[in-house]
Amino acid sequence: MSVAPIDFLLSRRSVKFVQEPAPSSEELARILQSAMSAPDHGRLQPWRFKLIRGAAVGRLADTVFTLMEEAGSPIPPHKAEITRRWLSKVPLMLAVACKLDHANTKIPEEERMLATGAAVTNILNAVHMLGYAAYWSTGLGTYVDQVTDALGFDSLDYRFMGYIAIGTPIESGQAPERPDYHQFVSEWTGA
Template identity: 65%
Template structure:
């Protein structure tokens, strides 16, 4: 029986532990293009992505760990080791930012961030449909100015929104995770 697009949406889950191969160049283009279909009030196109691959991944690990410590944020040696172990296998990180176009004062900032989030959701679904795994993380110095600046997303013009770690799931997929019943979250207003 073929899997419908909605079945894919219902079966998506995050996969933190991934390894090579990453999506091919053509698949990655499809993933990034999927973000362009996000709803976007005012056509501001606020989404910005930076691809981090190969040696650049451990370079980012060094940078984010050192900058996190310099910023005085807590980071134990155990946590550092687990971050390095995780990233040593990850073949692709996609850094995510929302560009704040200060010339537009009509669209509130939260709507711009929602547009970026919707684009990232499209990417997560595209990755899942292609048979790869991905995990959205706001670790790796997401809230450290030095890291944001090093990635080209300074806090004046951007809101840095973390990373997608993308690749082939290391563990074979298990049964779909337990999800809440939508009825708990839906009412009817009359």
């Protein structure tokens, strides 16, 4: 039985604990391409992604923990261990950054961040539509400039926006109960 596209949107859920297989190269290409159709004021295309795969995911943990310690915000050993255990299974991480483009004063910085967030949402939905799962996290030193720099995004020019872990859910599950939209919507008539 085929699933209507709208039902994919309604059934998306975040899954932190994922493992191999990751999307194939062809699937990953489509997932990343989906980010390109995010709404984008001024066609600034501010989104940037770093692919972190395989052994590089483990190196990410080492790098982040070292830099956080150097920056004066060390991760307690038990938390570091939990994070390492999580990452040891994750086959693919996307690090997400937004190019700030300070010279452009016409379109506010927030709108670039919103466009990048919309690009991430497209990625989360595309991953789900292809039968995989993803989880957006702003842990792992997201707000530490040294981490931003180490990932290859100059922190003067980019706002780092976290990581998307992508793979196959370790445990099966359903999307959580979602709120009824009525409580978030009201009508404005201008009368």
